[in-house]
Amino acid sequence: MLENPQRYTVTAALIYANGPIHIGHLAGCYLPADIYVRYLQGTGRDVAFISGTDEHGVPITIKAKKEGITPQQVVDKYYTQIKDSFEQFGISFDIYSRTSNKVHHETSQQFFTTLYDKGYFDEEVTEQYFDEVANQFLADRYIVGTCPVCANPNAYGDQCERCGTALSPNELIQPHSTLSGSQPVKRQTKNWNLPLDKLQPQIEAYVNSHTEWKTNVFGQCQSWLKEGLRPRAMTRDLDWGISVPLPDAEGKVLYVWFDAPIGYISMTKEWAEQQGRDWELYWKDDKTKLVHFIGKDNIVFHCIIFPAMLMAEGSLILADNVPANEFMNLEGDKISTSRNWAVWLHEYLEELPGKEDVLRYVLTANAPETKDSEFTWKDFQTRNNSELVGIFGNFVNRAVVLTEKFNDGLVPGTCTPDDETQLALDQALKDELAQYPDRIGQAIEQYRFREALTLLMDVARLGNKYFAETEPWKVVKTNPQRAHTILNHALQVAANLAILCEPFLPFTAQKLHDQLGLTTKLDWTNAGRTDLLVEGHQLAPATLLFAKLDDDFIQIQIDKLNKTKEMNNAENMGAPAAAAETTNGTPEALEEAALKTVAPIKDTITYDDFAKLDIRIGTITEAERVPKSDKLLKLRVDDGLGGRQILSGIAKHFTPEELIGKQVTFLANLAPRKMMGHESQGMILMAEDADGALAMLPPSKPVWNGGGVS
Template sequence: MNSTKRYLITAALPYANGLKHIGHLAGAYLPADIYVRYLRAQQREVLFVCGSDEHGTAIPIQAKKEGTTAQAIIDKYHPIIKQNFKDLLISFDIYHRTSAPIHHETASAFFKKLNDQGDLEIKESEQYYDEQAATFLADRFIQGTCPNCGFTQAFGDQCEKCGTSLSPEQLIDPVSTLSGNKPVKKSTKHWYLPLDKHESWLRQWILTEHKDDWKGNVLGQCKSWLDGGLQPRAVTRDLDWGVKVPVPGAEGKVLYVWFDAPIGYISATKAYCKEHGMDADILWNDKDTKLVHFIGKDNIVFHCIIFPVMLKLHNNILPDNVPANEFVNLEGDKMSTSRNWKLEMQDYIDDFINKENGGPAMADVLRYYLTTIMPESKDSEFTWKGFQDANNSELVAIFGNFVNRSFVLMHKLCKGKVPPLHATRLDSKDQQLIKDIEDAKIKIEQSIEHYKFREALFEVIDLARKGNRYMQEKEPWIVAKTLEENPLNQQLIDNCLHLCLQLTANLAIFINPFLPQTAQRLCHMMKVVDKMLEWKNGGRIKLLSVGYSLRAPELLFRKIEDSEIQQQLEKLKAGAAKADAAKAKTEAALTGDNKQPLSQEPTVPSDSKAEIQFDDFAKIDLRVGTIKTAERIPKADKLLKLEVDMGEEVRTICSGIAQHFTPEEIIGKQVTVVANLAPRKMRGIESNGMILMSEDHTGKLVFVGPDSLVPNGKTVN
């Protein structure tokens, strides 16, 4: 018996600095929506909150790129993202925004309480300052010469020519992109959250209390952070865009976006409760509230370590679960905004939903395919062929086919009404189908309760598959040919179609959290109200009354043609080619290969990190490892086989460094490993990762690793 009084469900706040792609949808918003729709069908009290994250340097950077203001950027993208979610049937109770006054008030009060309690520390440090612009400079507003390749317009966080990650202090001859002047170092103070003081209870709470109910990928990343030792983290920043720090002596400072954004869940709750006459404090302060955060893996540390510390200090409830998903790749490659290798939600909506003759339930079709490939434990891949197959071979050929046959035969053989069930004529196949319906409910709800949405959806489709098999074995159209000789055989037809129609009603209930449009269309065909979709009705075979007239069957799904898939593939490749051309043009300009003078205006190149955003960069999982063994691979002049200790595991990695190092000299060396690279066979050996390398001025390879000893498995940020 579930004792939870209420559920508070959040989905990660998306940055309002551009359109969001279907990887975002599959990672956080679709699983959250499935779970919420299931809870609502269970008649549980639930609030589903989200909103746009509208602060941080990504917003003014995008504004600079588009030649406008930060406010204009968020006002442009917030309504688009909100409408995209609505079009794809994500059923937020409120989709708020962090630029709203109630959020500024909530975040300010949150900071002030922690500061007044003495839970924050103040530290001073020297940072770059633009005297003409009278402002401290974020990394992206500093340019200079890259110390690695000599490129003269590298940014303070990354060189766009060689890709090296940098800090502003590493740049040669740095200048401010705001004024073009050389910045000076100036002392500034900031407020810090001392995470190191909370390691003990975090370890107990995460690794002991939740070791059996949190996902392995979540526990593993948390353990890596905890084992590496937590450090104080700044909660303020010198910027003019964001929530102002509400204490004396903090002029010109705002709350750091990672601190301010999750408080958006609380401010969104307050906004909803204010409008509906509810008490937001009960939701965030009552231990009987079950708080669940749906996020992508790049947000694990914020929602499992940092935000819980904030909540605990603020006397709020802690999350019961954080079912983070991995990433969705696209057609064999990582999604990338800078390379235009992506499928934005808006693109799908334009091409399949808003398009004339787009067909029925096309939002459901995307939801279906994304659920079948949901990256619940590892990265997955969206392919247009897979999308087509999921629709044509499963939704059309299995689910839609079963429903259509049931309704057609009911109208043809039972006068368009639900036929009676003749108990004395039930056989073992009938009894098995009844049991399959009952068992399906149990399996589906257990899977959803444990956030295994792929598994739950499989059970729904498998039940439709069993219905098709049952009908094929019963062959009521063949039995109908015997009625002249044996009129009592109508009872066999009645039993078959009665059970098929009751199965259809159950399919409507079970599919509703996943494909709400389809559930509604089934209700229309069965002439029943939405109340039938309540979860308590699932597993029963008395949902449709005997003698009740049902409507004629309607098309639930349409077939997707090869030409549509080819068009999408060509569109994807054309977009990538256009991005490559723009990148080549930019690189030519930046390296002096064309005759045009370089612009003196502060610009962001078309392939810059500002366009990648943190979501895309964080797809690369960089971790520290130590080389335990190294040996040459026979008949491979360039390859060494390495055994690398990654903390919780030892990986075999083949690395092309044999011409630069002997095996003996690199044993014990700490290195940086791309940990989420797909395995690849090299000389018959499966390599599980890649070692990051660079070149010195002579062209010799050098390891890109930590400057000091770091625990194995530690994430490189």
């Protein structure tokens, strides 16, 4: 951990420019990054806040093919939409750029050339699938075939979305190209690998020097290292991306996860040139603290692969921390872009104008910092009405309204009370208020944003408690001077709230500055003081910071999601997309709705065929992730016969912790199969919804372990 850094480079994950932003993205990395940066800037720190869109890779080309436009048209469309949404939501990037820019292409090619000249790349000739009709090599996602594990006929070349098994194209049965539908052939091709195995000692030393990292980050890194790193190709045979800068590399581009993190560097260069600064100070000075904000699905790239690239390059700093959040769910289900099961930021901003801070508050209060969390519209309403309106807004409004009523809106003066009880109340308020800036700041600097937000609300609670104890509306009748002193102290608390809420609620912070008549913005260095508003200072007329949300308003949003669910259910039942009449879906979701049908019934079997299947009930006693796989969980199942090990591709649907003690249905007599170096002795049976999300099939009541299913 870097002590006393001179400056900060803070990055937020580069998102694919193939779709809009939703609340899961915000809660995962962008909102916590913004809170962190706003706090640092408020304390006077030198910060470069960098992000942008990732505009290369297969997802872009798939989107382009689906929409019948060029990849460039895809990225142009979504870059603008994403950038505008972030700006309206108050995400305070110093630069939000894109990897299609010339400076990024040049920086990435220069980076590759540096590693190549140093002899870091290993050339390897392999056989890969080639589409002779489309005349191109096929990325894994352009190959579809039958899954060798569950017989899903539409498994991709990198994974089966039905059973979750990680695959390679070579494992698919009867593979075919999604471009032409033809059966691909094998052709030799040369690519350049980064030998992560040779760099493992340095990467291990780096990771092990950061035991302060979040448990999910440090633990995932250790799993990869324990399994042993392997060489990884840094080039691909594609026609969309950054050309490999070698004479014998025609038709090859840089692997998207090679060029994407270099985007942080190229975008810093852009920003520095615009500002007349030296970009190297933010990437080459060991007094600079580099922090990557990401979602948990990007941990390996930011903690192992990108650091390995930086180590090989030799002149650039490594990340001091990589605070990765877990995932946010929506109304009891996983957020899904393909099913349109999401709260889209651009739609929220259109439908709920002026409520940016309400969403910022709710997402921070429910942030998935240590485990997956949940967003519901009822909770959104409750937090708005009970906390923002009832606690924060209520305190500020009372302080301003009472000042208008009892002192014509002018900040009253103070006097030292003779009564010891009153003196103790005033001093307790000042003493406690003085502690909050450091407490909130420490929580933010340790990436505990939920805790920091709770502490912020405690400042408002402190003000309400002081009002309840002092009752200035009563005191003014007998001791106006004392009532004025109480109001002065309350207004000082409100001024502190204007400072302390800015990282979390920037629009509210500005409203509060305006409400208090402050023409100069207060920053964190002023927080904790009780002399921020001088006697005689004129307040602006009282206005409400927040407004209550009624049930009808919230029901509109719930109904919108219910329509989406009905549409998805109709898809799953094989209905044509009459549900596509809804105007709530994204174009791509509606298009998919029109195309999806229920899978046809497989070939008829006899009872004797079924009788060969030994399906039983067991209890999961142990569960852990399989190193180097983001799909597989290794389970120990009590089958009543001493137990067995089963590998299941359900890691994206369940955490190991939530499975312990669960009864499951499993196929007991499936031939053992090795996956990722581990033997699986059976198969867990699951149900699949319209988006491929899985649900367990437990018995309706507890059954003895080993009990059969008939």
